Amino acid sequence: MLQLLIYLRYMAVAGQMLTVVFVIQRLNLPIPAKPLLSISAGLLAFNVLSHWWSLSHRGDAGPRALILQLLVDLLALTALLYYSGGPANPFVSLYLMPVAMAAIGLEIAPMLGLTVLTAGLYTWLLRHHLPLPHVHGSDFQLHVTGMWVNFLLSAGIMVVVLSRFMTIVRDQRRRLSEARERAIRDESLSALGSLAAGTAHELNTPLATMGLLVDDWMSSPQPPPREDIELLRSQLAHCRDHVRALAEMARRGAAGETTLEDADGFVHACVDRWRLLRPNATATFSAGAPNRKVHVDASLPQALINLINNAADANAARGVDEPVEVSTQAREGWLTIRILDRGAGPARIAARPRLDSEGQGLGIGLMISKASIERSRGRMSLSEREGGGCATEVDLPLAPTSQAAQADA
Known part of the structure; x- marks a missing residue:
């Protein structure tokens, strides 16, 4: 300018x-x-x-x-x-x-x-x-001529100024479009990184279980019991499923795809998937958002499973024989998912921000979950649970009722 x-x-x-x-x-x-x-x-x-x-x-x-x-x-x-x-x-x-x-x-x-x-x-x-x-007889004509010249001059200046301004605006729009494309590309790469890290986090538990079984067999002169062999086979199946799911989630994550799913059904499916991952731990589920739907991207189920797993680790670390409590509630356009445990509480988690709640995992569960939830335009918070423990709340935007009805139709 x-x-x-x-x-x-x-x-x-x-x-x-x-x-x-x-x-x-x-x-x-x-x-x-x-x-x-x-x-x-x-x-x-x-x-x-x-x-x-x-x-x-x-x-x-x-x-x-x-x-x-x-x-x-x-x-x-x-x-x-x-x-x-x-x-x-x-x-x-x-x-x-x-x-x-x-x-x-x-x-x-x-x-x-x-x-x-x-x-x-x-x-x-x-x-x-x-x-x-004054010039007698011609002063008004001079004034009119001056107004005509002034109009031409003003019009020329306005054309120059506005054309330059519009050139600047178009250049800024082009740069904004390029920046938006770079942000989408970087977001896709970040999603793929989170998916890979989350899969590694989930594979850690079955691999640890298989390692313990192999160590027991090597230290025992007796052949392994059939139950242990079945457990090893199931853990291998989990690993294979996780790797297969990683490829599918990577494809969806790179394309930025989301699916519209039933809110209660989505959370319940995450709890069931976690139960397969942790057969020795327990969790209860209470549905409170009937007939509501949420947009689910590739990494969101893994984020919830990580949080449930952290809660189970917190209970185990404190020696508490209580199930992890998972519940849903629809309020003011948000799906609120509450995950309750009886661990050391949010103060302990804040003191170890780069580690899981209490477990001995890879130390990336909370970070992966928070990044995935925020990528889905959600939010996560930790608070003290009444009677001791931690209350983890995840808020996800609910799909509009009209959009959900259209999807059902």
Whole structure:
């Protein structure tokens, strides 16, 4: 904006000087040429200094610099109009040019300030100006001609300013679109990373179980019992399912796909999946969001399973023989999922922010869960449970009722 204003001022100064010479030489009007040309020369000197300053600062001009430029233009225009008829001058409407540029390039407060100042200077000229000399019989025609020239000049300036402004807007829109595409691409890569880390986290438990079984068999001279072999087979099946699910979730995550699922059914399925992962732990589920639906992306089920698993670890670490309590509730457009345990509480978790609640896992469960929930436009909070323990709340946005009804249909 500053560069454009400087170039326009060069043309304005040239036009002012040529107009003064034309009026004196061709129209033979006795106007005060010396002060008029002095004002234009001073404005030219200011513009040269402004041009040098903008080049030395590589065009990095803030709002204060633009305000100063517009103030100088207003004062110079007021001085020129003072010596050339004041409000009777057909070029008095040039007062609108600084106001238009202020509206484009400044915030509300300085723009309003410059507008009030412009109105005040115009009002001051009503009583303080040197009248134009009259040319009998032709002064009104000269005024009309001056208004025509002023219109052409104003239209040209507005076309230049607005075209430059629209070029800037289009460039900003293009950059915003590119930034949005980069953000979507980075979000997809982040989702894939979370999926891989979450799968590694889930595989840790069955692999640990298989390691314990192998250690027992190696230390025992007896052949392994059938129950242990069946347990090993089931854990291997879990690992195979997790790896297969990772490939599917990676595909969905990279494409940013989501599915519209029943809220209670989705949470219940996560609890059932966790029960397969932890057959020796228990959890209860209480449904409280009937006929409501949520958007589920690839990593969200894994996030809830991690939180339930953390709660079970917290109970085990404290030696509490209680099930993890999972419940849902629909309120004010949100699905609230509560996961309750009797562990050490949120203070202990806050003291170990990079570790799971109490377990000996990989230490990334909470981080994965929080990232996945926030990616789904949800939120997670931890609070002290009444009677001891931790209450983990997950809020997910519910799908609109109309959208859910359309999906059912």
